[in-house]
Amino acid sequence: MDLLPVVIFLQSILAATWRMATPILYAAVGEIFSERAGVLNIGLEGVMLIGAFAGYSVAYESGNLILGLLAAIASGILSGLIFSFFTITVKANQIVVGAAYNMIGMGITGVLYRVFYAESGRALSLKTFAPIEIPFLSQIPFLGEVLFKHNIMVYATLLLVPLATFVLYKTAFGLSIRSVGEHPKAADTVGINVNRTRYFAVIIATTLAAIGGAFLVLAYADQFVEGIVTGRGFIALAVVVFGGWSPWGAMGASLLFGIFYALQLRLQAMGNIMIPYQFLQALPYVVTVLVLIGLTKRRVQAPKALGVPYK
Amino acid sequence: MEDIIIRMVNIVKSFPGVQANRGVNLEVRRGEIHCLLGENGAGKTVLMSILYGLYKPDAGEIYYNGEKVEIRNPKDAINRRIGMVHQHFMLVPTITVAENIILGQYPSWKVLNDMPAVYEKIEKLSKDFDLDVDPSALVQDLSVGEQQRVEILKALYHGADLLILDEPTAVLTPQESEHLLGFLRQLADRGLTIVFITHKLEEVMQVSDRVTILRDGKAIATLNTKDTNPRELARLMVGRDVLMDLKKKEGQPGNVVFSVRNLRVTDERGLLAVKGVSLEVREREIVGIAGVSGNGQSELALALAGLIDCEFDEITLNSTPITKKDFARLNHMGMAHIPEDRQKMGLILPFSVSENFIAETYRDEPFSKRGFLQFRTINDYSKSLVEKFSIRCGDVEEEIANLSGGNQQKVVVARELDRRPKFLLVNQPTRGIDIGATEFVRQQILAERDAGAAILLISTDLEEIFALSDRILVMFEGKIMGEVPPDYSLIEQVGLMMAGKSAVHA
Ligand SMILES: Nc1ncnc2c1ncn2[C@@H]1O[C@H](COP(=O)(O)OP(=O)(O)O)[C@@H](O)[C@H]1O
Ligand SMILES: [Mg+2]
Numbered sequence: 001m002d003l004l005p006v007v008i009f010l011q012s013i014l015a016a017t018w019r020m021a022t023p024i025l026y027a028a029v030g031e032i033f034s035e036r037a038g039v040l041n042i043g044l045e046g047v048m049l050i051g052a053f054a055g056y057s058v059a060y061e062s063g064n065l066i067l068g069l070l071a072a073i074a075s076g077i078l079s080g081l082i083f084s085f086f087t088i089t090v091k092a093n094q095i096v097v098g099a100a101y102n103m104i105g106m107g108i109t110g111v112l113y114r115v116f117y118a119e120s121g122r123a124l125s126l127k128t129f130a131p132i133e134i135p136f137l138s139q140i141p142f143l144g145e146v147l148f149k150h151n152i153m154v155y156a157t158l159l160l161v162p163l164a165t166f167v168l169y170k171t172a173f174g175l176s177i178r179s180v181g182e183h184p185k186a187a188d189t190v191g192i193n194v195n196r197t198r199y200f201a202v203i204i205a206t207t208l209a210a211i212g213g214a215f216l217v218l219a220y221a222d223q224f225v226e227g228i229v230t231g232r233g234f235i236a237l238a239v240v241v242f243g244g245w246s247p248w249g250a251m252g253a254s255l256l257f258g259i260f261y262a263l264q265l266r267l268q269a270m271g272n273i274m275i276p277y278q279f280l281q282a283l284p285y286v287v288t289v290l291v292l293i294g295l296t297k298r299r300v301q302a303p304k305a306l307g308v309p310y311k
Numbered sequence: 312m313e314d315i316i317i318r319m320v321n322i323v324k325s326f327p328g329v330q331a332n333r334g335v336n337l338e339v340r341r342g343e344i345h346c347l348l349g350e351n352g353a354g355k356t357v358l359m360s361i362l363y364g365l366y367k368p369d370a371g372e373i374y375y376n377g378e379k380v381e382i383r384n385p386k387d388a389i390n391r392r393i394g395m396v397h398q399h400f401m402l403v404p405t406i407t408v409a410e411n412i413i414l415g416q417y418p419s420w421k422v423l424n425d426m427p428a429v430y431e432k433i434e435k436l437s438k439d440f441d442l443d444v445d446p447s448a449l450v451q452d453l454s455v456g457e458q459q460r461v462e463i464l465k466a467l468y469h470g471a472d473l474l475i476l477d478e479p480t481a482v483l484t485p486q487e488s489e490h491l492l493g494f495l496r497q498l499a500d501r502g503l504t505i506v507f508i509t510h511k512l513e514e515v516m517q518v519s520d521r522v523t524i525l526r527d528g529k530a531i532a533t534l535n536t537k538d539t540n541p542r543e544l545a546r547l548m549v550g551r552d553v554l555m556d557l558k559k560k561e562g563q564p565g566n567v568v569f570s571v572r573n574l575r576v577t578d579e580r581g582l583l584a585v586k587g588v589s590l591e592v593r594e595r596e597i598v599g600i601a602g603v604s605g606n607g608q609s610e611l612a613l614a615l616a617g618l619i620d621c622e623f624d625e626i627t628l629n630s631t632p633i634t635k636k637d638f639a640r641l642n643h644m645g646m647a648h649i650p651e652d653r654q655k656m657g658l659i660l661p662f663s664v665s666e667n668f669i670a671e672t673y674r675d676e677p678f679s680k681r682g683f684l685q686f687r688t689i690n691d692y693s694k695s696l697v698e699k700f701s702i703r704c705g706d707v708e709e710e711i712a713n714l715s716g717g718n719q720q721k722v723v724v725a726r727e728l729d730r731r732p733k734f735l736l737v738n739q740p741t742r743g744i745d746i747g748a749t750e751f752v753r754q755q756i757l758a759e760r761d762a763g764a765a766i767l768l769i770s771t772d773l774e775e776i777f778a779l780s781d782r783i784l785v786m787f788e789g790k791i792m793g794e795v796p797p798d799y800s801l802i803e804q805v806g807l808m809m810a811g812k813s814a815v816h817a
Binding site: 179 | 363365384385386389395397400401402403404405406410411413414415416417418419420421422423424
């Protein structure tokens with residue numbers, strides 16, 4: 001039997017895996033900060049959408065991808081402030097605020113997109129971050145294609161995960177975050193400002209989620225479409241749980257999702273498969289959940305104070 | 312240096328519906344062990360929380376080393392070398408001892424790269440003070456006693472020279488308590504000042520130099536410990552003479568109300584915890600079950616209350632045989648249950664006082680009509696119970712979690728007794744509550760007996776067993792070792808039976 005088509009098929013899937021995992025990984029790593037501090041933000045989807053739109057419109061109008069990325073970051077900070085204000089200062093229910101934020105994100109970006117872009121008759125695509133081929137390494141057969149021909153935002157996750165781990169486990173700030181989500185009163189009695197710590201954690205979360213959203217327009221697809229995030233914000237929430245609230249765990253879980261996402265895209269593209277495409281689209285979501293349920297033997301406990309406002 | 316380390320003047324603090332501190336004055340001398348004595352709810356914790364910066368007083372002044380200070384938050388307190396070991400430990404269970412100790416001590420951007428030095432310092436302190444604390448252990452893996460040592464070490468690490476301990480012995484075994492008191496004496500000898508909150512008279516007498524008695528949010532008196540005695544302290548604390556010995560009339564047992572034959576219960580580990588217990592309880596009789604905790608008493612109580620599965624040959628209530636199917640309706644068949652753990656079983660903590668009062672009867676008339684709760688009736692009823700049982704709470708809508716332990720227990724007792732049960736099962740009715748409430752609860756139980764109830768009393772407190780019971784059964788390793796009359800001269804014999812020796816008749 002000829003092995004070559006199989007290898008090529010595998011190569012194409014694995015090459016796409018990391019890229020597919022990237023937006024989810026940004027959002028999930030951010031959400032880990034927020035949840036570790038005790039704030040559950042189910043509004044990630046909305047935050048990502050707004051980040052995607054901000055990134056797209058600024059990059060498109062200015063022709064500068066970096067400016068687009070900065071705009072996404074600014075939108076993330078703003079989202080974080082809004083979410084924190086309602087959940088931490090006003091102490092509104094986190095689920096309700098998160099759900100509302102998803103709807104707002106959907107609505108606002110939808111309207112703005114239609115008004116300014118969809119019917120403008122302009123050419124809407126922009127030039128995305130180009131893949132960077134790592135000298136020599138990218139020439140390795142198979143591995144070169146899979147690992148060493150990605151764009152900067154994909155490579156950046158290699159920095160993001162260890163950095164997040166370092167901040168969470170090796171800095172005073174990280175220690176405060178972990179304490180505040182577990183036993184806020186204890187943190188309070190040693191002089192930690194619980195609510196301020198939570199504000200920072202939420203802003204980190206929404207900023208990373210917005211970057212994840214911007215990835216979709218600046219480094220993946222080359223334009224915005226309504227609802228472009230397609231549930232990745234929710235998958236990120238699941239990835240946080242399956243990853244046991246740790247950045248490396250989240251990386252594993254999002255790569256797993258990435259593999260199946262890439263697989264279903266390939267299968268759809270092949271076109272001669274007799275499976276309705278809706279089933280294929282559901283595949284990565286279903287399989288990720290099933291595999292992770294199977295893999296997660298010892299259930300890691302959620303932070304004790306998750307979802308509970310302080311005082 | 313000033314001889315007085317802390318002076319609190321006219322401290323006032325109110326919460327909605329409660330005045331916790333109403334003009335408290337307190338002076339603590341450098342290097343002394345100063346007890347803060349008072350019943351639950353007297354305002355001890357609130358007063359010390361103010362000193363530690365957790366609450367802001369409505370009025371009043373604090374002088375520290377003679378200088379007027381404002382302590383706005385715990386950080387201020389720590390910076391002034393005030394440390395506090397809270398009644399409910401303030402440790403994060405999922406991080407290590409060392410991380411708990413340095414928590415909040417560094418600016419946020421600090422990289423924690425000096426952990427070896429922190430470990431060393433902790434180990435040195437631990438050795439110095441003989442505390443036996445391992446800096447690398449996760450707090451959640453430590454016993455309660457160990458966690459308390461971590462709390463003390465945390466305060467010492469932060470450089471405390473005034474150490475506040477809020478009811479530290481409440482969570483300890485008698486041996487651990489003894490050890491702690493000795494340790495506090497050592498600390499004081501090294502020059503630390505200690506404020507020790509308690510409601511136990513013996514501890515005051517044993518460990519303190521001076522004692523301030525708090526009652527109803529006011530400081531009643533400050534005394535030199537060697538010039539006072541437990542009786543005087545009890546009177547000051549409760550505000551009247553305390554009947555240390557209850558007046559108990561001779562019991563007049565009538566017909567058998569409740570009986571069980573050959574009860575067998577397995578515990579959650581699948582071991583046989585109750586190994587064939589038979590007993591009966593008559594009208595106007597209190598049968599006490601004595602025993603060291605963990606000899607099957609909890610399982611016995613839970614099984615009789617129908618809360619866990621069990622096997623038995625026969626159970627009768629008012630001469631009616633009971634089947635397992637009846638277990639869910641026992642409280643409609645004239646039985647009441649005062650459980651061992653009021654917070655986990657007796658009460659619904661996030662609910663109000665009045666909701667807890669009607670927790671078992673809310674579906675019945677007059678509290679509910681055609682599916683609607685009758686709030687006015689419920690309110691009036693709750694108010695009458697609060698009055699009758701002198702329960703101290705803001706009002707009947709207050710969350711029960713805010714009440715002190717003694718008042719919470721009174722709510723359970725009030726609810727159960729007000730149903731006029733024929734058979735009353737009581738487990739550890741006065742554990743962890745102050746003497747005023749203890750006396751009250753015991754009197755209520757006796758009154759219930761005199762009104763005709765059959766009462767099964769389970770308690771690990773021998774004093775309580777002897778004070779209340781008409782007959783005493785001793786339980787050991789799931790079996791009844793024998794029966795003894797409540798004659799104080801037999802207390803030693805009961806002690807032997809509790810340790811597994813069969814009854815020896817002289
Ligand atoms: N955070 C709070 N909110 C409302 N009431 C409180 C609060 N803390 C204490 N209280 C009330 O203040 C009174 C004194 O409480 P506390 O100081 O805890 O008593 P204790 O002497 O037993 O330590 C009690 O009636 C208690 O219910
Ligand atoms: Mg207290």
